[in-house]
Amino acid sequence: xxxxxxxxxxxxxxxxxxxxxxxxxxxxxxxxxxxxxxxxxxxxxxxxxxxxxxxxxxxxxxxxxxxxxxxxxxxxxxxxxxxxxxxxxxxxxxxxxxxxxxxxxxxxxxxxxxxxxxxxxxxxxxxxxxxxxxxxxxxxxxxxxxxxxxxxxxxxxxxxxxxxxxxxxxxxxxxxxxxxxxxxxxxxxxxxxxxxxxxxxxxxxxxxxxxxxxxxxxxxxxxxxxxxxxxxxxxxxxxxxxxxxxxxxxxxxxxxxxxxxxxxxxxxxxxxxxxxxxxxxxxxxxxxxxxxxxxxxxxxxxxxxxxxxxxxxxxxxxxxxxxxxxxxxxxxxxxxxxxxxxxxxxx
Ligand code: ZN
Numbered sequence: 001x002x003x004x005x006x007x008x009x010x011x012x013x014x015x016x017x018x019x020x021x022x023x024x025x026x027x028x029x030x031x032x033x034x035x036x037x038x039x040x041x042x043x044x045x046x047x048x049x050x051x052x053x054x055x056x057x058x059x060x061x062x063x064x065x066x067x068x069x070x071x072x073x074x075x076x077x078x079x080x081x082x083x084x085x086x087x088x089x090x091x092x093x094x095x096x097x098x099x100x101x102x103x104x105x106x107x108x109x110x111x112x113x114x115x116x117x118x119x120x121x122x123x124x125x126x127x128x129x130x131x132x133x134x135x136x137x138x139x140x141x142x143x144x145x146x147x148x149x150x151x152x153x154x155x156x157x158x159x160x161x162x163x164x165x166x167x168x169x170x171x172x173x174x175x176x177x178x179x180x181x182x183x184x185x186x187x188x189x190x191x192x193x194x195x196x197x198x199x200x201x202x203x204x205x206x207x208x209x210x211x212x213x214x215x216x217x218x219x220x221x222x223x224x225x226x227x228x229x230x231x232x233x234x235x236x237x238x239x240x241x242x243x244x245x246x247x248x249x250x251x252x253x254x255x256x257x258x259x260x261x262x263x264x265x266x267x268x269x270x271x272x273x274x275x276x277x278x279x280x281x282x283x284x285x286x287x288x289x290x291x292x293x294x295x296x297x298x299x300x301x302x303x304x305x306x307x308x309x310x311x312x313x314x315x316x317x318x319x320x321x322x323x324x325x326x327x328x329x330x331x332x333x334x335x336x337x338x339x340x341x342x343x344x345x346x347x
Pocket of ligand 1: 097098099100101102103104109111112113114115
């Protein structure tokens, strides 16, 4: 077993920012594996932790190493690590589930009642090494770019959000074009949506949405999304709305632009309770609202892997920046500014 020190990006105390430092390489138990990180991606959650906002203050216990989206090579395995072997090229599902609660037993472990999250509740991957339960390991094809392999977890969120509906031949709107929104645009297009309407206020990200296959982009600073959607759908509205923004006004617009009998899938996490017109915008429209959390384990991972390895999805345009871990501040500043897609850190 490898021992000694590694470089790691730590949240040392409850304050803005993070510190690059040296910490002991994690020790694994018999159900865990140690992975040498090749690429780690910055998630919106990591930005919350970096900013030390309200959510982070309530959830995160410092000091600890954060980060949870990664790819790497298995360095060591515990004696009960099952079929995971040293040298394998892997990524990991970030939800650590109990396998014993009713949702887990019923095959719905993405809504396990005892979920812990790698890099939120445990030490994460902004480091040379990360340990994860062997059950969380997902094996990658040898020729997959490590940066692409590191964003399979958020891509899984996009795939889960879009493919819980049947987008082929229908219309999809994606509200909020952060990295997962951009990936949702690509997934909807790949899945055969006849129109994919991408809505945001950030021009940089709307340009990326266009690259990812959006048939129409709408800047809310310049146009009324409801009017545009109505014009593009002969007044019917869109069959699937993917809510990725978390803004109350965008949520109200999203419900209004959904077609009667349509679907409204919410991946965003609004900061506060949101008031919606259930009577007119949901009940009388026969709308189906679905919350999306995590990835189905592991059917979503299988879809993600196959969409990427078959080149049905090309996610390279979403990865706009890569930095060595030492330059983490550049990466986090970009993420805070919104002038980027996915930002990758290389330890
Ligand atoms: Zn469970």
